[in-house]
Amino acid sequence: MSDPGSARGDLPHAERVRLEALRYAARDEAPTYIAIMRTFTGEIAGLLSDQSPAEVAGRLAEQGIDIDTDTVDDRLSYLVEHGNLARSPREAEARSLREYLQNRARYQLTQRGELVHRFVEELLGHTESAREVSTEMLGGILAGLLELGRLDGPAIASADPDALARGIGTLFAQFERLVSSTRDFYTYLSQVLVRYDLDRSEFQLFKTALLDYLQRFVDEIARHMPQLADALLQVEPQVIALCQRANAGQRLLSVDGGAARRASGLDPADWGSMHVWFVGGAERDSDAAGVRRLATDAMRALLVNLRRIATGRREQSRYTDLLTLAGWFAEADDDTAHALWASAFGLYPCRHLAFAADDDGDPLPPTASWWRTPSAEVPVALRRSGARTIRGRAGRRDDYGQAKQARIAERERAEQRRAAALAEIAVHPGRLGSIRLSDDARAVLLDLYARALVGRGRPLGPDDTAEASADGGGWRLTIRRSPGATTVVSSPAGRLELVDLTLAVEPAEVGSSPTVRRIG
Amino acid sequence: MTRPVERPAPAEDIQLTAERRRAARALLLTPLLRSEGPGADEFRLVRRHRAELERLFADGLGYRLVVEPSTARLFKTGLGRDATRPLLRRAGRSFTPRGYALLCLTIAALSRGKGQLLVDELVAQVRSAAVDAGVDVDLDAITDRRALYAALVALVDLGVLHERDGDLEHWAEQRTASLLDVRRERLALLVSATLGGVGDPADLLDAAALPSAIGGSRVAVRRALVESPVLSVDALTEEQAEWWRRNRNREREWFAERFGLDLELRAEGAVAIDPDGELTDVDFPGGGSARQLALLLVERLASALRPVARESAVAERVWRRADPELVATTAGEVLAEWGSGFKKEHREDPEVALADARAVLVGAGLVRVEAGGAWSVHAAGARYTVRASLAEPTADGQPSLFEEES
Numbered sequence: 001m002s003d004p005g006s007a008r009g010d011l012p013h014a015e016r017v018r019l020e021a022l023r024y025a026a027r028d029e030a031p032t033y034i035a036i037m038r039t040f041t042g043e044i045a046g047l048l049s050d051q052s053p054a055e056v057a058g059r060l061a062e063q064g065i066d067i068d069t070d071t072v073d074d075r076l077s078y079l080v081e082h083g084n085l086a087r088s089p090r091e092a093e094a095r096s097l098r099e100y101l102q103n104r105a106r107y108q109l110t111q112r113g114e115l116v117h118r119f120v121e122e123l124l125g126h127t128e129s130a131r132e133v134s135t136e137m138l139g140g141i142l143a144g145l146l147e148l149g150r151l152d153g154p155a156i157a158s159a160d161p162d163a164l165a166r167g168i169g170t171l172f173a174q175f176e177r178l179v180s181s182t183r184d185f186y187t188y189l190s191q192v193l194v195r196y197d198l199d200r201s202e203f204q205l206f207k208t209a210l211l212d213y214l215q216r217f218v219d220e221i222a223r224h225m226p227q228l229a230d231a232l233l234q235v236e237p238q239v240i241a242l243c244q245r246a247n248a249g250q251r252l253l254s255v256d257g258g259a260a261r262r263a264s265g266l267d268p269a270d271w272g273s274m275h276v277w278f279v280g281g282a283e284r285d286s287d288a289a290g291v292r293r294l295a296t297d298a299m300r301a302l303l304v305n306l307r308r309i310a311t312g313r314r315e316q317s318r319y320t321d322l323l324t325l326a327g328w329f330a331e332a333d334d335d336t337a338h339a340l341w342a343s344a345f346g347l348y349p350c351r352h353l354a355f356a357a358d359d360d361g362d363p364l365p366p367t368a369s370w371w372r373t374p375s376a377e378v379p380v381a382l383r384r385s386g387a388r389t390i391r392g393r394a395g396r397r398d399d400y401g402q403a404k405q406a407r408i409a410e411r412e413r414a415e416q417r418r419a420a421a422l423a424e425i426a427v428h429p430g431r432l433g434s435i436r437l438s439d440d441a442r443a444v445l446l447d448l449y450a451r452a453l454v455g456r457g458r459p460l461g462p463d464d465t466a467e468a469s470a471d472g473g474g475w476r477l478t479i480r481r482s483p484g485a486t487t488v489v490s491s492p493a494g495r496l497e498l499v500d501l502t503l504a505v506e507p508a509e510v511g512s513s514p515t516v517r518r519i520g
Numbered sequence: 521m522t523r524p525v526e527r528p529a530p531a532e533d534i535q536l537t538a539e540r541r542r543a544a545r546a547l548l549l550t551p552l553l554r555s556e557g558p559g560a561d562e563f564r565l566v567r568r569h570r571a572e573l574e575r576l577f578a579d580g581l582g583y584r585l586v587v588e589p590s591t592a593r594l595f596k597t598g599l600g601r602d603a604t605r606p607l608l609r610r611a612g613r614s615f616t617p618r619g620y621a622l623l624c625l626t627i628a629a630l631s632r633g634k635g636q637l638l639v640d641e642l643v644a645q646v647r648s649a650a651v652d653a654g655v656d657v658d659l660d661a662i663t664d665r666r667a668l669y670a671a672l673v674a675l676v677d678l679g680v681l682h683e684r685d686g687d688l689e690h691w692a693e694q695r696t697a698s699l700l701d702v703r704r705e706r707l708a709l710l711v712s713a714t715l716g717g718v719g720d721p722a723d724l725l726d727a728a729a730l731p732s733a734i735g736g737s738r739v740a741v742r743r744a745l746v747e748s749p750v751l752s753v754d755a756l757t758e759e760q761a762e763w764w765r766r767n768r769n770r771e772r773e774w775f776a777e778r779f780g781l782d783l784e785l786r787a788e789g790a791v792a793i794d795p796d797g798e799l800t801d802v803d804f805p806g807g808g809s810a811r812q813l814a815l816l817l818v819e820r821l822a823s824a825l826r827p828v829a830r831e832s833a834v835a836e837r838v839w840r841r842a843d844p845e846l847v848a849t850t851a852g853e854v855l856a857e858w859g860s861g862f863k864k865e866h867r868e869d870p871e872v873a874l875a876d877a878r879a880v881l882v883g884a885g886l887v888r889v890e891a892g893g894a895w896s897v898h899a900a901g902a903r904y905t906v907r908a909s910l911a912e913p914t915a916d917g918q919p920s921l922f923e924e925e926s
Binding site: 317318319321322323324325326327328329330331332333334335336337338339340341342343344345346347348349350351352353354355356357358364366367368369370371372373374375376378382383384385 | 548549550551552595596597598599600601602603604605606607614615616617618620621622624625627628631632649650652653654655656678708710711712713715716721724725746747748749750768769781782784785786787788791792793794795797799800801802803804805806807811812815816819826829830834837858861883884899900901902903904905906907
């Protein structure tokens with residue numbers, strides 16, 4: 001029925017025309033239209049007959065609606081234009097010109113009009129009330145499926161078509177009831193759960209009922225579901241044979257030769273929806289499992305609602321209190337209003353005077369009088385000019401030039417001493433056996449020694465060497481482990497003996513960097 | 521028989537005490553603290569020391585403290601018929617009664633609505649709330665629209681409303697659209713007094729000033745000291761005065777430890793001074809010509825009244841009356857001498873200057889206006905007088921500016 005146009009979001013012309021049939025119910029004159037349509041659909045007798053405007057007007061007058069015939073005629077024409085009614089083709093012999101003109105206009109109901117009006121009536125009579133899910137249908141569906149499942153090939157071929165059709169029809173009618181009632185229930189539930197103005201007593205009433213009901217509903221679905229799925233799977237291979245047999249009786253043909261539509265279930269295609277509902281589709285869960293999930297969601301939403309209503313209860317009573325307060329404010333004068341603000345809302349900050357008068361070290365007795373005690377120390381600026389900022393030039397910058405000079409000179413001296421010490425060590429090339437050094441030189445030697453070992457990182461083994469390069473001297477100090485050998489350094493401060501270690505002054509290798517050697 | 525060794529109580533961690541003090545001060549200054557905005561650090565401290573703070577405020581001041589994940593609310597009680605703490609608009613003027621009424625209606629409308637709404641939807645709900653309340657509101661007229669705008673801005677500043685999108689600033693004039701988020705948990709924390717059952721505004725004001733039965737004098741006196749600049753003995757009942765006389769020295773320590781406030785105790789009452797000068801909404805003495813004029817006025821009036829006051833009995837010297845003529849002449853002298861430094865409005869119109877200065881002094885609790893235009897000056901005003909002292913040489917010949925008071 002759909003064509004490429006509907007894929008684009010467009011309704012094809014034929015469908016648009018069909019939807020025109022809905023228009024009458026939304027117009028200003030809807031009451032009149034509905035009354036007119038009721039005259040056509042009201043009783044069974046009216047379904048087959050046709051009526052003239054005069055007759056319709058008469059019927060309306062009986063109900064107390066006074067409309068003149070011309071208006072009725074207009075209304076009926078409108079309904080014809082939009083497909084709800086059709087001009088009757090029945091010919092009746094007219095006896096006069098007037099009768100002929102009158103008879104020309106006779107109207108009867110169309111199929112579309114009947115369908116639309118049926119829905120309109122349902123909408124008018126619909127109340128937003130709870131409707132139970134017809135879980136009683138589950139039992140019936142199960143029984144029906146089991147019975148059909150018991151029929152195998154030959155049994156089907158010999159079964160009575162009418163009985164078979166009856167069985168299938170009942171089954172699908174029950175299924176239809178179940179699905180529509182479930183849908184109804186859940187739309188009701190979703191509306192109720194988001195309402196803000198639920199009274200506590202109202203909510204109390206149906207909260208327990210709702211929770212109980214949901215629990216029972218979930219239980220029943222859970223109980224019947226597996227069995228239904230199995231039974232359905234058992235019947236499905238036979239579906240085509242079953243439908244064929246059920247359709248074997250006399251069939252109605254429509255005007256263009258095609259078979260008329262039969263009740264739901266007698267066409268194999270209808271079984272697909274039941275399959276989806278109970279067993280599930282290619283990638284989706286069965287609708288019944290979805291129903292169970294919805295029930296859990298509903299229970300959760302119910303609890304959230306409950307929480308909101310429980311706290312909202314306080315806000316309800318606060319609403320009236322705030323209104324009263326607003327009324328008081330509106331009638332108060334300025335001072336009373338400010339006092340009311342402080343009393344009702346309590347959002348004022350505290351306030352204190354500034355500047356102390358008491359000396360902490362010499363507190364005055366509490367019985368002293370303010371008139372006699374010392375004043376608070378208020379900055380003169382506040383009295384004189386009402387300002388607290390301090391203005392004036394920025395101070396002079398301090399001069400550190402001399403200190404800098406002194407530091408530089410001192411550093412230079414230190415550098416010179418170090419260079420002298422290094423030179424003194426370099427005077428002893430090769431292995432340092434037993435040497436004399438000044439204190440400074442000894443300190444520098446030990447510094448190089450420490451640097452060498454630290455640079456090495458690991459303890460010295462028998463064949464290992466640690467080295468440190470003397471900065472700028474062009475030589476390096478090498479340390480080796482040599483059991484039995486000792487290095488002795490004598491200086492004015494004392495004697496240093498390095499046991500089992502050999503220190504040597506060796507020329508630094510050209511092009512080598514200290515860091516490279518240290519890793520080795 | 522050996523007795524178990526008594527260990528001294530562990531020294532209170534200085535850091536913790538300091539944090540609690542800071543949190544308590546923040547709550548006193550901003551009774552509604554939020555997790556976002558300028559008070560975020562203090563809010564974190566409040567949350568950390570929540571249990572102690574709840575106890576402190578409940579036992580010490582009889583205030584209820586509620587700490588929620590994003591808001592801390594100290595429910596202060598009323599001040600009686602004190603009109604010196606109005607709600608201020610952003611520009612600094614106070615709310616009008618109409619503005620307050622619209623604020624109440626807005627809060628009522630918000631409490632019934634959704635978590636997010638357009639300004640226009642809110643306006644519709646306020647209208648219907650106004651009808652329910654019987655208040656005549658015309659939100660098409662510009663005055664009421666401005667008042668409603670002020671109420672909305674006040675709610676935004678309190679953190680109850682948040683402008684998600686659109687332009688709220690120009691709503692009053694241009695009716696621009698704006699999307700507002702509602703923080704409903706803060707909305708529920710706004711009203712502090714229990715309004716149910718109160719029939720009259722006067723009842724509400726008086727009930728608010730009454731201390732709770734528990735704590736009695738202690739709570740009442742402490743509240744007065746914490747919230748108001750000056751505690752005056754003539755405002756205390758017999759019972760409270762008795763309690764105060766017995767306990768005021770101990771209160772000095774309590775205030776210093778809990779809030780960092782130094783109490784200055786005198787025969788006529790007490791003031792609580794903040795050494796940092798921060799724990800107040802309005803500074804006195806402070807900057808600006810109204811406050812400067814106020815300081816100079818109170819100084820001169822107190823000096824003029826002092827000679828007689830010193831010699832009077834306590835009951836006579838708490839408040840001293842300054843006749844309207846004295847006030848007028850003093851004001852004239854001050855303006856003549858210092859007026860050139862004042863702002864233009866005050867220079868041009870002495871009446872306005874005097875009115876502003878009077879408002880400052882009444883707000884600071886130092887002056888009461890009597891019938892006929894006379895002022896009553898509180899003894900605490902004497903602490904702002906200037907004492908000129910002659911530097912006299914002391915025993916060892918050194919001139920000293922520090923005079924020993926007898």
